[in-house]
Amino acid sequence: MSTVAEKKPRLTTSAMIASIAAEGQKTVAAPFGHTLVKAAQTRQNIVGLTADLSKYTDLRIFAQAFPQRHFQMGMAEQLLMGAAGGMAKEGMVPFATTYAVFATRRAYDFIHQVIAEENLNVKICAALPGLTTGYGPSHQATEDLALMRGIPNLTIVDPCDALDTEQAVAAVADHQGPVYMRLLRGKVPLVLDEYDYQFELGKAKLLRDGREVLLISSGIMTMRALETAKELAQSNVDVAVLHVPTIKPLDITTIVEQGCRGGRLVVVAENHSVVGGLGEAVAMALMHAQVMPAFRHIALPDDFLAAGALPTLHDRYGISTKSMVNAIKGWLA
Structure with missing residues (x-):
């Protein structure tokens, strides 16, 4: 169900994490989480993992629907990627979520060696890509694509809006092999519905x-x-x-x-x-x-x-x- 972005007040500290939706723009709440739940209803091998960020990557929606298939790894992104690789070896399709800075900068070697080199079926869904947060270099993943483009076997997806995210999640789930997807979270703008x-x-x-x-x-x-x-x-x-x-x-x-x-x-x-x-x-x-x-x-x-x-x-x-x-x-x- 789409909504319309509320009229924005004068900028405050909260604008550092504000929605990227323009004033009056249609939005969809948590398209990633809801689409993953829909895919998991028919795919019993889909599991969700996060590094203490279920709420902030919209994986909480999956966790509520499938608590036995949700794995909270704590603030340990290297462990997150290693565990996802191990689950993929056992036939599962892990969707591993965290912030893009932590996925790429902190866990790079684990993605490179554990997941990509063995071409494992892990889907890394990384929130706050590029300049989508105002919290400075510690949280701004302005170089994530440069890092991930250099890894062989890795497919990289950068959706535009809620519709793109919904369709990309479904396609990524069906794709065989590792994927890095930039993740839009929360109230995500809806624009591509006007373009067939x-x-x-x-x-x-x-x-x-x-x-x-x-x-x-x-x-x-x-x-x-x-x-x-x-x-x-x-x-x-x-x-x-x-x-x-x-x-x-x-x-x-x-x-x-x-x-x-x-x-x-x-x-x-x-x-x-x-x-x-x-x-x-x-x-x-x-x-x-x-x-x-x-x-x-x-x-x-x-x-x-x-x-x-x-x-x-x-x-x-x-x-x-x-x-x-x-x-x-x-x-x-």
């Missing part, structure tokens, strides 16, 4: 076409890209939006096909550092195909970011809709 969207693992989707700009994006930046396209249309700037929910394996065919269409400014927008994420992957794909459009990159700086209210930080680091509109107008000028 269907998630397909490994496939990019053209959500809207345009003659002057091609915005290639993933995760919450696809939501921002669609907002940017609508605002620029009021200035007679025609913007296409290509959503890339699977970062690895990358849909190179679709990216190159769209990049080949001459005369368009190509802009990659991602909720991640400028280093090692979607922007570099897209640029490499285009260069290997000898496609050389005018190219720009909207991403977080290669820096330790500030703490503060999320709306303020998104403006400061250039990933708000207003910032994107201004940047693209400047590049076109």
Whole structure:
């Protein structure tokens, strides 16, 4: 059941963990938790694990539905990944949840050696990806994609909204092999229901076409890209939006096909550092195909970011809709 985001009051400390939903935007509560429960109703081998964060990754919904299939590992992310690997060896399909910073930075070697090297069927669902919390570098996973893209066998998914999350969870559950999925939690915006969207693992989707700009994006930046396209249309700037929910394996065919269409400014927008994420992957794909459009990159700086209210930080680091509109107008000028 979707709801509408409440009108936001003046920014306070709570804005550091505020919903990313814009004022008046439709939202869905805990799409990850509810979809996982639905999948587990017909899949007895699905189990849920967390490192003391069931409440904050929406795994609590799974825990309430299947208490005997929920495993609380405590504040021990390395143990979380090791246990998930062991369960996968016994035929289970573990969904291991924690914050993205802890999954990638603290438990990296366990994912690399225990899970990925043996190609085990573990699904790592990591909340607070990129700049989706204002609690500073200790909680901002601005380099998670760069770290995880370097691991062989690992599929990487970055959903845009509640619909994308629901469909991705179902697809990830059916996929054989390890997956790292960026997780949107709580009241998640709903935007792709207006675009006849269907998630397909490994496939990019053209959500809207345009003659002057091609915005290639993933995760919450696809939501921002669609907002940017609508605002620029009021200035007679025609913007296409290509959503890339699977970062690895990358849909190179679709990216190159769209990049080949001459005369368009190509802009990659991602909720991640400028280093090692979607922007570099897209640029490499285009260069290997000898496609050389005018190219720009909207991403977080290669820096330790500030703490503060999320709306303020998104403006400061250039990933708000207003910032994107201004940047693209400047590049076109």
